[in-house]
Amino acid sequence: MPEHRTAPHPEWVQMYRQGLTTTQIATTAGVGQSTVRYHLTLAAATESSIRDDHRNAPRTPPVTRITADGLRNLDDTVALYRAENRLPSSSSPSARERALAIWLVRRRQDHDRGTLSATYSDGLKQIPGWELRTRKTNDEARWSQRLQELTAYMAAGNDWPRHKRTDTEEERVLGMWLHIQRMKYRRTGLDQEKETQLNTLLPGWRDGRTRGRPPGSPNIQRV
DSSP, X not given: OXXXXXXXOHHHHHHHHTTOOHHHHHHHHTSOHHHHHHHHHHHHHHOTHHHHHHHHSOOOOOOOOOOHHXXXXXXHHHHHHHHHSSOOOTTOSOHHHHHHHHHHHHHHHHHHXXXXXXXXXXXXXXXXXXXXXOHHHXXXXXXXXXXXXXXXXXXXXXXXXXXXXXXXXXXXXHHHHHHHHHHXXXXXXXXXXXXXXXXXXXXXXXXOSOTTOOTTSOOTTOO
């Protein structure tokens, strides 16, 4: 015996008011679109405002589409963070890094709208605070922290840290940070104030290890 429905069906009317289309309502209810339209027509005959409510209902933007390029961007962004403890910069001389920075800005916008796909969201969770807009402040604080850590590392009698074939995770992190500062200096891209701090706290930082000196030997660079 077929189910008897009171027309207009109040649940369908409410769904329509909230912005759902007749196709979506019909799919959810498991009925034909013509049946849904019949009920909505009856409802509109006595309460015309449901049409305006439907048109004015907030529409949820579609979730970010996952693409092969997007997944590569995700992997490269996470890899950059792991290697250099930072996010891609829109002012980088590397076109690839600038592209990653633009991609990440768009993912932040998706995050704010609530349309970021779960795949991108889960991947970016590996970068604490990636969605924040205060990255410059955080990056500056992290730079000062690394400077202090390297100063303490060298004061303990260690050699200049390497960024490859390291003995410890601490050496790898500090070595990578120092390697980046040297590259920036050679490209004249290092901030003058930061260069001054490095020159003051870490004399000889631009040269590093004495050629041929084995790892673990006394740090003769320090005064």
